[in-house]
Amino acid sequence: MSLAVEGVPTRLPEDHESRIADHLVRRALMVAPALLVLAAFLGGRRSVVGTFLGVLVVCANFLLSSRLITWSARISPEAVSVAAIGGYVLRLALITLAAVALTGRPAVSMAAFVLTVAGLHLGLLFWEMPSVSLTLGAPGLKPAAPGPLSSTRKEEG
Secondary structure, three states, X not given: OOOOEOOXXXXXXXXXXXXXXXXXXXXXXXXXXXXXXXXXXXXXXXXXXXXXXXXXXXXXXXXXXXXXXHHHHOOOHHHHHHHHHHHHHHHHHHHHHHHHHHOOOOOOOHHHHHHHHHHHHHHHHHHHHHHEEOOXXXXXXOOOOOOOHHHHHHHXX
């Protein structure tokens, strides 16, 4: 199936979902060292392993979500709906499978894992809220703020 229509550009819209997910993952990697140090202080080696695995699960979850939506957006609006709902169920199942697979492992603190997965998801989403633009003019991440007013006036004149 060709998307080419006479007189209409064939460029697909920008991949906003992946940009936001990449931004979330960068922020997760920024806070991960502090979380690991806190886990080591509070619970020792087992907590560090649980926290580390929790950070990996959260990053994988955001990336998988964005990639599914980006892939489906190239197909149809209906595919986006199916990918969003089906992807949510799939990702919840994968997180549950990860938790079940880690249960009973002596090297992993399940409390640290669960707290990291739940807390990091919520924390990153709240941290990201001010960075997301919900307008059609600039969807995705908000554009960078323009420079000082005085510098733009000098350039114009």
